[in-house]
Amino acid sequence: MFKKTQAHVLVYLLVALVALGLGFAGYKAFMAPKPLQLINTFPKLNPLAPFNAQNHRAESVTEKDFIGHWSIVFFGFTTCPDICPTTMMDMNQVQKGLDQKFQQDTQFVFISVDPERDTVEKLASYVPAFNPEFIGLTMDLKQTRAVTKNLGVAFMKTPSHDGNPDNYLVDHTARWFIVDPLGRRFALINPADALGKDLVQLVIDDYQNLRQQARLN
Template identity: 30%
Template sequence: MTRTQTTVFVLVAVIALVLGLTVNKVLNSKAQADPTKLLDAGIVLLPQGRDVPTLDLVDQNGKPFKTSQLKDKWSLLFFGYTFCPDICPATLAELRELKKMLPKEAVDNLRVVLVSVDPHRDTPEQLKKYLGYFDSSFTGLTGEEKTIEKLANGVSIPFIPADTNKPNYTVDHSGNLVIVGPDGRQRGFIRAPLNNQKLAAQLPELLMQKD
């Protein structure tokens, strides 16, 4: 091969590499969700994933549950409680309906979790009974109040612990949902109130991502 041929060969290889990278970038950009549409649907993604505090809780079946188990699927965490008079039943009902609007592949890659902010009354048995009214596939988590506070603060969804000495007390908490990716890290939030029509259009693309 002459020097000229070698130079031509190298140039062709470089051009092919540049074109390949450009096409790959374009394809990937098309595969990514439109940030404007995500925000319009109430989905706020963090620039970088955030570690979820490693804590020990208990699920609705009375089995130990570590926050490190929030992996392999996308999870939506809602901090609420079973004696909540309004926002909690409304949110869980909306999440039940949202699941029906999503394609099966997205649903199979989704975990909905109710984290109780009222562990004094929300025993595993109470959580299981309550979630059964909405969707028995939903996960319920409870535990020590301090542990739940650490989790809530760690994912920026703080709540105000109630005065449990008062009869029929209520707990002040946020209606936002926490998005946890298959890697077990917090990826963002879904702002309340939920807009199921817009979420159903934007969530599938996110839920189909494996990492």
């Protein structure tokens, strides 16, 4: 009888150990970082280049205003016929689709690559039309070039076919950039990598996974 009891206890212990092992493995799998589908983090986190800009409310903004917030940044220009308005609408949907805790500490920033035409007044009518919480920035050409070079953005004027020098377009990098609360270039989003998938949902899922991982590290 005693031997049978010992055998039963041993079986129960083995079952408990197996269950504990499976539970721990499941917990590790649940807590493991989820792979990002669209967002790519930078191996080196460079700080933003110093700048002095004006936002669409005519308030002074510097690189220090990025500290303390997560920021999703896009470079464009207000007379852009297609990519910029499409991107701004996508960013609006991303902002509205984020969990509230991420909405509260994430700012969406539009930086002009056409400072000659994009005045504060133009930004004031353009940026809030997509989302009243978005921030529009403009700075002089020299500073614009410094900031774009620092983040990895290219832009150049493309003359119009009508011969009017004021009707130029601006070719520019269409990627979005994520700046962390320490004011560093943290990650980029290349919309072209969505490859026909739901870009907005991919960005929402990836960004929230990224933020969750940043909290765990």
